[in-house]
Amino acid sequence: MAAPLQSPLPGVVVKYEGIYRPHWEIPHIEIRVARSRMIVCLITLAIGVSVVSFGLGSLDLFTVSWFSGVALVFVVFPAKERWNPIFLCDCHHGLDEEGGRIEFEGIVSSRGHFGHMGVMRREVKIVCVLRYKNATPAGQLDPQPLAAQSAGVLIGSPSSIADK
Numbered sequence: 001m002a003a004p005l006q007s008p009l010p011g012v013v014v015k016y017e018g019i020y021r022p023h024w025e026i027p028h029i030e031i032r033v034a035r036s037r038m039i040v041c042l043i044t045l046a047i048g049v050s051v052v053s054f055g056l057g058s059l060d061l062f063t064v065s066w067f068s069g070v071a072l073v074f075v076v077f078p079a080k081e082r083w084n085p086i087f088l089c090d091c092h093h094g095l096d097e098e099g100g101r102i103e104f105e106g107i108v109s110s111r112g113h114f115g116h117m118g119v120m121r122r123e124v125k126i127v128c129v130l131r132y133k134n135a136t137p138a139g140q141l142d143p144q145p146l147a148a149q150s151a152g153v154l155i156g157s158p159s160s161i162a163d164k
Contacts, residue, residue, distance in 0.1 A: 005034050005078050010110040013127055018083070020095060020102040020132070026116040028082040029102060029124065035079050043071045083108065084115040084123045096134045103131040 006016055008031070018031040047068050054064040085106075095102075106124040114123040 005032050008033065008081075008108045008122060010108055013105055013107055015103065015105050015130065016108075016124070017101070017103045019099065020085070021099045022095065022097055026119060027085060028115065028120055029085050029104075031081050031083055032078045033081050035074070040075055043075050047071050081122060082115075082120040084120040086123060086125045088125050088127055095129075095132060098134050100132065100134040102129060102133075104129045 004017060008014075008016075016029075016031060018029045020029050021027065050059060050064045050067050053059040054061065104126050105128050106126040108125075109123040111121055112123075114120045
């Protein structure tokens with residue numbers, strides 16, 4: 001099951017869902033976000049122009065169909081952003097080296113270039129990890145959650161942040 005589309009709110013503690021991908025150099029969390037309206041409008045306009053060009057005889061049906069199909073892929077499928085995770089508490093100790101689905105509360109930054117060589121769009125300060133399902137070595141999500149999750153225990157809690 002895919003993670004829901006999310007709207008990042010910079011500077012506010014919000015619950016997010018994504019895929020945690022640990023990597024020795026660039027660990028990140030992949031979040032599904034909606035495409036910007038400007039891009040969607042431009043692609044829709046381009047499809048309209050190609051259909052009108054077909055109607056006027058400038059383009060053949062194959063070219064219009066191919067272009068419209070490729071353009072619709074960008075409109076239909078949501079964008080994914082990579083976020084640079086910064087753990088404010090000891091909540092990252094339950095995460096493994098395989099990665100997997102993660103649900104957390106965090107404070108996200110505004111858009112920019114973060115992480116190794118600026119490859120990540122945002123930086124997120126993780127206050128607590130609410131749920132984490134690790135992936136098996138084959139890349140499939142493990143149906144068995146961690147013992148702490150099945151007991152309903154937070155891996156890290158916001159109160160531990162207040163103590164620091």
